[in-house]
Amino acid sequence: MLEFKVNDMTCGHCVGRVTKAVKDVDAAAKVDINLEQKSVRIASAHGAEEFSAAIAEAGYTPLAV
């Protein structure tokens, strides 16, 4: 399980964009986002750096937890 904190994720639109960024890396990834806690949990065989880069490219700031 990978986890990031994305503090600039503020609404459902952001959740959608982050989810899409994760799915673009791995369509089979399981994504669990808690907007209140700004947490993004990802179950995937892909590495954390790939997701971190994709979330950053979507315009957000993923922090390692």
Ligand SMILES: [Cu+2]
């Ligand atoms: Cu938003």
